Amino acid sequence: MKNRVITISREFGSGGRTIGKRVAEALGIPCYDNELLLKIAQESGFHEAYVQEAGEYAPGGLLTNLFSHRDSIPNNADYLWRIQYKIISELAEEGPCVIVGRCADYILRDKADCLKVFIHADLAFRAKRIVQVYGERAESPEQRIREKDKRRAAYHRFYTDMKWGHAQNYDLTLNSGTLGIDRCVEIIKGLY
Amino acid sequence: MKNRVITISREFGSGGRTIGKRVAEALGIPCYDNELLLKIAQESGFHEAYVQEAGEYAPGGLLTNLFSHRDSIPNNADYLWRIQYKIISELAEEGPCVIVGRCADYILRDKADCLKVFIHADLAFRAKRIVQVYGERAESPEQRIREKDKRRAAYHRFYTDMKWGHAQNYDLTLNSGTLGIDRCVEIIKGLY
Numbered sequence: 001m002k003n004r005v006i007t008i009s010r011e012f013g014s015g016g017r018t019i020g021k022r023v024a025e026a027l028g029i030p031c032y033d034n035e036l037l038l039k040i041a042q043e044s045g046f047h048e049a050y051v052q053e054a055g056e057y058a059p060g061g062l063l064t065n066l067f068s069h070r071d072s073i074p075n076n077a078d079y080l081w082r083i084q085y086k087i088i089s090e091l092a093e094e095g096p097c098v099i100v101g102r103c104a105d106y107i108l109r110d111k112a113d114c115l116k117v118f119i120h121a122d123l124a125f126r127a128k129r130i131v132q133v134y135g136e137r138a139e140s141p142e143q144r145i146r147e148k149d150k151r152r153a154a155y156h157r158f159y160t161d162m163k164w165g166h167a168q169n170y171d172l173t174l175n176s177g178t179l180g181i182d183r184c185v186e187i188i189k190g191l192y
Numbered sequence: 193m194k195n196r197v198i199t200i201s202r203e204f205g206s207g208g209r210t211i212g213k214r215v216a217e218a219l220g221i222p223c224y225d226n227e228l229l230l231k232i233a234q235e236s237g238f239h240e241a242y243v244q245e246a247g248e249y250a251p252g253g254l255l256t257n258l259f260s261h262r263d264s265i266p267n268n269a270d271y272l273w274r275i276q277y278k279i280i281s282e283l284a285e286e287g288p289c290v291i292v293g294r295c296a297d298y299i300l301r302d303k304a305d306c307l308k309v310f311i312h313a314d315l316a317f318r319a320k321r322i323v324q325v326y327g328e329r330a331e332s333p334e335q336r337i338r339e340k341d342k343r344r345a346a347y348h349r350f351y352t353d354m355k356w357g358h359a360q361n362y363d364l365t366l367n368s369g370t371l372g373i374d375r376c377v378e379i380i381k382g383l384y
Binding site for chain 1: 310312357358359360362363364365366367370371375378379382383
């Protein structure tokens with residue numbers, strides 16, 4: 001366990017990505033978020049947008065189940081998962097870093113000395129924040145949040161069999177809405 | 193919201209009580225744990241041991257349901273809950289303090305400026321710790337832990353309709369097994 005990796009899972013709009021970036025900057029280590037997406041896209045040959053989308057959907061819709069058989073013919077989602085698994089394992093091997101999302105906490109569970117963090121906040125805080133960060137959309141911010149969270153939770157459960165957002169799966173969980181993003185950064189930095 | 197109260201929910205054996213005491217000592221504010229039990233016992237007329245036991249059991253066993261009707265004839269559990277509710281509300285009114293267990297996070301949800309904390313740790317850490325703190329018993333430490341946690345979760349759910357140990361219910365959750373009790377104390381103290 002020579003490396004120290006910080007994994008950040010987060011509810012949509014909670015500022016988990018911003019917190020990850022700021023912690024990494026303060027510690028002078030890389031933060032993998034979009035960079036991870038790029039690496040997976042390059043290695044898989046799929047388009048970035050597809051990789052991003054796939055990371056938010058649990059495989060196993062009706063068509064997937066009809067036309068693919070796990071353990072026999074892998075589907076795209078399985079194929080992407082394997083590449084993601086490999087890339088995250090390699091990144092953790094390379095040196096200390098922050099990894100945002102993509103089930104890194106689960107992938108590295110026996111491989112690296114990880115600090116596992118989950119960031120969440122109440123709906124009102126997140127709704128306000130996603131409009132600031134990502135701008136207005138046709139759907140309401142609350143709808144976008146519910147949809148995204150549902151997908152992330154389903155994706156996480158499908159591949160890890162762990163409950164997303166359950167305190168017991170993390171070293172610490174922080175409410176960025178009540179504590180504030182600055183204090184979340186301070187606490188995580190202090191634990192490194 | 194003139195007072196600042198820290199509520200600590202905790203898995204059995206995670207050191208939540210110790211952390212609460214140490215945070216309170218460091219901040220020079222009272223910590224209510226056994227003191228709370230005594231107050232409830234005094235006000236209700238029930239024996240301390242009974243009050244303690246009742247706080248670990250969700251009411252609603254077969255006999256309770258047969259012979260009592262919620263909203264009409266209150267049973268002992270309902271009666272104790274009301275006293276507990278009143279005492280915790282009064283303590284929060286009196287001034288800053290730490291309150292361990294007893295659904296204080298829920299009781300004070302709209303009443304006081306609370307920092308809501310949940311402390312947990314893995315089974316091995318807790319099993320070792322309960323033998324050190326409470327000594328050996330006939331049942332294995334793992335059995336004692338499973339039993340206690342199950343009761344606390346059921347009690348919490350019965351009265352609060354919230355999921356015990358779900359990150360979203362707290363400002364922060366800490367794994368005392370991986371972070372260590374000292375660091376948990378430091379983080380909570382730093383947030384006050």
